[in-house]
Amino acid sequence: MEIHALAARGWSVSAISRHTGRDRKTVRAYLAPERPARVPAPSCLEPYLAYIAARFEADRHLEATVLHRELVDAGFGRAYTTLVGELRRLQLRPVCLVCAHRRGDQVTTEIDHPAGEEIQWDWLELSAADTPWGEPADVLVGALSQSGRFRGVFCEQMTFGHLAGAMHEILVALGGTPRVWRTDRMATVVSPLTGRITSEAAALAKHYGVTVAVCPARRAQRKGVVEAAIKYLTRSWWRTAPIATIGDAQRSLDAWSTRVADTRKRPLGTVGEIGAGEPLRALPTLAYPAQIVVERKVSRAALASFEGNHYSVPPAHAGKPVTVIAQVSGPVLRIVGAHGEIVAEHRRVPAGAGQTVRSSEHAALLETAVLAAFTTKDACRRKPNLPPSDRALAELARLRGVEPEGARVISLADYATLAEAAAR
Missing domain, CATH: 3.30.420.10 (Ribonuclease H-like superfamily/Ribonuclease H)
Known part of the structure; x- marks a missing residue:
């Protein structure tokens, strides 16, 4: 407003610049007629905006390198720096209020590390x-x-x-x-x-x-x-x-x-x-024989889990706690019961293989136990007609406060007394 008022009085651009402390180009820009707003060029991320919005909605801390790899697989042909620049220009990444209130950076220094040290x-x-x-x-x-x-x-x-x-x-x-x-x-x-x-x-x-x-x-x-x-x-x-x-x-x-x-x-x-290229020392032939000890509860199928695999135990230990003991890189593992007795010993399979290791002896014992528990004698019928019993009906009548039919018993002596009274 001051620049326009001084220009209306006839002041020159240089005089207005000295008086207001602004650059002459700034003064000319204020005095120039209004120009149409600049229309930004379309972004190279236009086809991917929906995907980027969905990824940032799920994880606002998603690394730009990860996003760039995913977009390249989807057909994005620009460089990583272009992606980062467009993310900042379009302000596509949501603001994390928790990270915005972090404490200031601390003073650090670089430590020299020799190769292989x-x-x-x-x-x-x-x-x-x-x-x-x-x-x-x-x-x-x-x-x-x-x-x-x-x-x-x-x-x-x-x-x-x-x-x-x-x-x-x-x-x-x-x-x-x-x-x-x-x-x-x-x-x-x-x-x-x-x-x-x-x-x-x-x-x-x-x-x-x-x-x-x-x-x-x-x-x-x-x-x-x-x-x-x-x-x-x-x-x-x-x-x-x-x-x-x-x-x-x-x-x-x-x-x-x-x-x-x-x-x-x-x-x-x-x-x-x-x-x-770092000069590292050679490793020993065998790993250090440390023991791995974990507590497990045996499943109903008589299996104990360890390192993503399952190992069998006798069916008598189903549902009970056991201890799995194995050595680092050892080929064998032992399963110990609650009283310290060894209940099973198996060949160790690679971690995370998802295998089930069951010995033939344990399989036979489990089959015997399952068949012994299965019988058709005195099987429970699922479709009989069983109406409420007299005892149940009497209890229901008591709860309702009514006397059930046939529950009252009349003595024959009462009939004799009534007969004598009628005769008199």
Whole structure:
């Protein structure tokens, strides 16, 4: 309003600019006649807007890299940077109010990690509500500090046996072990009472010939490589993985780690190429013989579940609690009863195979038990005519407050008394 008023008095553009403190181009833009609004060019995401809206409605934190892979499979031919620019320009991603109130960034620094020097370990905890199979699960993630190459293994629990077995599988997938293992203060490695490394963890480190480095308390940034790997794994794979069982999840994670995670670009090559070039130490011939001990309840079919498979027990233990004991990478597992007796011993099948292992002896016992319980003698009839009994009718009449027919008994003496009275 002031610019237009000064221009009406005859002031020049330069004078108005000096007086208002605005640039001369700004003054000319205000004084120029109104121009038609600029019509933005159509977005390259127009054919995919409905799909993008549906994906963001289900998950507002969906990674743009995941969305780009899905759109490319659907025929989208533009680059990832174009997708990100259009998402920002069109404001397609919903705002998360929880993330908008996060605290400010903290000061950090980069730590130099020599090649083949260190691997970092941490757990990704998944509750029963987070898994499609409705049971909690834990994923041990091991990430090489220098290259960032990582692998993960699903475990039913976070016991020491599960930890030792998952560590061996990850090291085999990475092709060796670094000199230092860095962990946080997890209870299976550091005693909560003394703050020192447990004897089992020390024996495990001695078996692989490594040194265990424990992060200081409340210093998660010290193992930032594996923290970033877990964050990337959760957002890029877990949120969109089409899985139904824990075995499906492990197979999908292994394939995704090789196909997607290892192909991330770095200045010196891909993550997989850099990680494969790290000088790792050779692994022992056998894994550390840690014991995996889990409690199970036998099903009505006389089966105990373990690692996504089912193993038979005698039918006398159906519905009772048992303990499944197996060694890491061991070929045999034992099932122990409530009183410590060994009730079954089976050949161990690969985890997540979904197989049922039943010995011929247990099958015969189960068949005998089922046939013994099945009989046609005194079978319960399903279609007889059974009206209410006299006792039931009498009880119903009592409840209704009426006297049932035939319930009152009249004595013959009453009839004799009436007859005598009539005669008189």
